[in-house]
Amino acid sequence: MKDKIFEKSIDLFGENGFSETSIQHIVDALGVTKGTFYYYFTSKEQILMEIHLRFINDILAKQDAIIQDPNRNYQEKIYEIICMLMKNIEVQGKSAKIFFREMQNLSDGHLSQIFEKRDEFRIKFQELIELGMEKGEFRKDLDSHIAALGILGMVNWSYHWFDPDGPLSDTTVAKIYIDLVLNGIKAE
Amino acid sequence: MKDKIFEKSIDLFGENGFSETSIQHIVDALGVTKGTFYYYFTSKEQILMEIHLRFINDILAKQDAIIQDPNRNYQEKIYEIICMLMKNIEVQGKSAKIFFREMQNLSDGHLSQIFEKRDEFRIKFQELIELGMEKGEFRKDLDSHIAALGILGMVNWSYHWFDPDGPLSDTTVAKIYIDLVLNGIKAE
Numbered sequence: 001m002k003d004k005i006f007e008k009s010i011d012l013f014g015e016n017g018f019s020e021t022s023i024q025h026i027v028d029a030l031g032v033t034k035g036t037f038y039y040y041f042t043s044k045e046q047i048l049m050e051i052h053l054r055f056i057n058d059i060l061a062k063q064d065a066i067i068q069d070p071n072r073n074y075q076e077k078i079y080e081i082i083c084m085l086m087k088n089i090e091v092q093g094k095s096a097k098i099f100f101r102e103m104q105n106l107s108d109g110h111l112s113q114i115f116e117k118r119d120e121f122r123i124k125f126q127e128l129i130e131l132g133m134e135k136g137e138f139r140k141d142l143d144s145h146i147a148a149l150g151i152l153g154m155v156n157w158s159y160h161w162f163d164p165d166g167p168l169s170d171t172t173v174a175k176i177y178i179d180l181v182l183n184g185i186k187a188e
Numbered sequence: 189m190k191d192k193i194f195e196k197s198i199d200l201f202g203e204n205g206f207s208e209t210s211i212q213h214i215v216d217a218l219g220v221t222k223g224t225f226y227y228y229f230t231s232k233e234q235i236l237m238e239i240h241l242r243f244i245n246d247i248l249a250k251q252d253a254i255i256q257d258p259n260r261n262y263q264e265k266i267y268e269i270i271c272m273l274m275k276n277i278e279v280q281g282k283s284a285k286i287f288f289r290e291m292q293n294l295s296d297g298h299l300s301q302i303f304e305k306r307d308e309f310r311i312k313f314q315e316l317i318e319l320g321m322e323k324g325e326f327r328k329d330l331d332s333h334i335a336a337l338g339i340l341g342m343v344n345w346s347y348h349w350f351d352p353d354g355p356l357s358d359t360t361v362a363k364i365y366i367d368l369v370l371n372g373i374k375a376e
């Protein structure tokens with residue numbers, strides 16, 4: 001039942017928004033009582049935090065696996081991370097939407113926990129850029145901090161427009177992004 | 189009074205969110221009655237739409253001015269638009285936050301009006317890339333559609349992290365972005 005409440009909450013938050021969804025809506029949709037809800041969760045916000053935590057922990061684990069892969073150079077690792085993030089919009093559609101859109105509804109304590117994990121993700125990405133600069137794969141004059149924010153921003157923004165059922169696959173978009181990021185748009 | 193209600197709504201939507209702000213909150217903060225509110229506006233959503241319209245119309249007009257400037261090449265025009273959007277996060281701080289975060293609270297009819305204008309902005313940006321490709325300023329093998337989405341995404345995402353009171357100015361970030369976009373990160 002705990003999982004059912006969790007999954008139904010993702011559906012309803014994703015479709016109607018967190019603020020517009022009441023505990024009553026969630027239990028009505030499942031045909032259970034509020035008592036059942038409170039047996040598993042203390043509040044709607046607790047579920048929202050759980051959605052955020054699972055989302056960010058999942059992409060942190062996937063990023064770590066890519067970082068540790070000894071068979072890829074830094075360009076390939078950056079590409080793999082972009083691919084993973086694009087795929088995640090598809091796989092975790094509703095959770096991704098909630099993650100990006102409903103963060104302001106977390107309590108301050110929870111929000112700072114999530115910010116810490118987001119920072120961890122970004123800093124690890126930035127470190128890949130810096131290692132690639134040292135290895136001579138990337139330009140030595142980059143601002144690795146802003147480059148990391150810019151590249152991740154480009155990819156994260158895709159959740160606003162990318163349609164997994166549309167004509168472009170996540171891999172196609174990821175390939176165009178990595179070409180942009182590596183080579184820029186300027187003619188030689 | 190109409191302007192005061194409008195400005196106070198921007199403050200409250202920006203600080204507490206649209207759904208969390210009631211008409212009662214707005215009139216209480218101004219020390220007026222609900223009757224006064226309904227004399228000028230039919231609903232809270234009407235104010236939200238007005239915020240969205242002013243925001244998007246303003247950046248469309250600024251983009252048009254840059255596009256029509258005969259003294260700049262396409263690289264410079266792209267740079268000027270990135271600069272303008274970054275500055276806008278500072279100048280229109282709360283409106284920008286509301287624009288990016290509260291769109292889902294618009295009615296369907298209003299939402300499609302705003303989407304049309306957002307598309308117009310993006311398509312004009314994409315046309316600049318295509319003109320630059322024809323002129324030989326940009327690579328001829330670009331996917332101008334995804335490049336436009338990617339570059340605008342990078343810039344738009346900045347409203348999540350860019351702090352106008354922080355150590356980096358909007359122009360500094362815009363310069364790093366344009367260097368990334370033009371030249372990429374790969375070592376020669």
